[in-house]
Amino acid sequence: MSSSALPAWRVLLRGAREREGRSPAARWLQLASVGTDGTPRVRTLVFRGWADAVRLDLLSDGRSAKAEELATQPAVELCWLLPKARSQFRLRGRLELPVGADLLAARERHWRQLSPAGRALWGWPPPGQALDPQAAFPGELADGTPLPPHFLLLRIAVQQVELLELSGTPHRRQRWREATGWQCEALNP
Numbered sequence: 001m002s003s004s005a006l007p008a009w010r011v012l013l014r015g016a017r018e019r020e021g022r023s024p025a026a027r028w029l030q031l032a033s034v035g036t037d038g039t040p041r042v043r044t045l046v047f048r049g050w051a052d053a054v055r056l057d058l059l060s061d062g063r064s065a066k067a068e069e070l071a072t073q074p075a076v077e078l079c080w081l082l083p084k085a086r087s088q089f090r091l092r093g094r095l096e097l098p099v100g101a102d103l104l105a106a107r108e109r110h111w112r113q114l115s116p117a118g119r120a121l122w123g124w125p126p127p128g129q130a131l132d133p134q135a136a137f138p139g140e141l142a143d144g145t146p147l148p149p150h151f152l153l154l155r156i157a158v159q160q161v162e163l164l165e166l167s168g169t170p171h172r173r174q175r176w177r178e179a180t181g182w183q184c185e186a187l188n189p
Contacts, residue, residue, distance in 0.1 A: 006053050007182035009089070009161040009174075016085035029080040031058070031154075033066070034073040041069060045154075047080075048110055054158045054178065055096065059110060062150035063126040070095045076156060086166040093158040103153065111147045116140035122148045164189060 020026035027047045035041045043066060048057040056078075060066055070076070074095035081088050098106055111119065119141035125132060158178070165172040171189035176182045 007161075007176060008184060009163060009176045009182070010050075010053065012087075012163060013080070013089055013161075016082040016087040016089070019085040020082050021084070023084070026082065029078045031066075032077045032079065033069055034075070035065070035069050036072055041066070048113075051098075051106070051155055056091075056156050056158065057106070057110065058154040058156065060152045060154055061122060061127050062152035065128055067152055070154065078156065088164040088166065090162045090164075091156070091158045092160040093156045096155045096157045098153070098155060106155075107151060107153050108147060110153060111151060112143075116142055119145060122151050126150075162187070 017026045028044050029047055031043050031045050033041050033043075045058045045060070048059055050056050076093060076095060078091040078093075079088065080091070097103065117140050120138045123136075123138040123141050123145075125135045125137075160178065161176045163172075163174045173187040173189045175185045175187055177185075
């Protein structure tokens with residue numbers, strides 16, 4: 001497969017997301033990872049786009065526990081439930097951090113694409129710390145606000161995808177793996 005060709009699962013995912021219409025939930029997915037203590041963690045993040053055919057971008061606060069956990073154990077699984085399409089996509093992969101100029105360019109691009117309200121999250125106090133009633137939680141960070149050092153780009157390199165289609169009886173389940181050239185495998189639901 002050429003680097004510009006989309007694997008079949010990407011085409012199916014795009015179609016399922018389109019059936020969600022303008023629902024914000026079409027951009028929400030759950031990130032499953034392993035905590036530094038070895039226990040599971042699940043968080044909801046916002047899909048920010050594709051870096052290429054099999055790498056997707058998410059954003060996080062580098063001061064969060066998630067950043068340390070992913071540095072320790074970069075293997076993750078994403079669950080993307082698209083209710084109108086009655087489809088669940090599970091994407092397994094690894095965190096990849098772009099380096100050098102590529103990293104800075106990607107971070108800057110994502111930062112500029114955020115709305116002022118979206119950027120505001122990175123102006124808040126560090127996540128997970130005790131709440132200080134006097135702390136400022138800005139509602140917006142204006143265009144032109146410098147990129148904060150804790151603005152973290154999470155690039156996930158997808159290695160396996162499972163699709164569970166929840167319509168019909170029986171449900172349909174398929175798997176694609178990078179190791180097999182993204183060949184489709186039919187599975188029991």
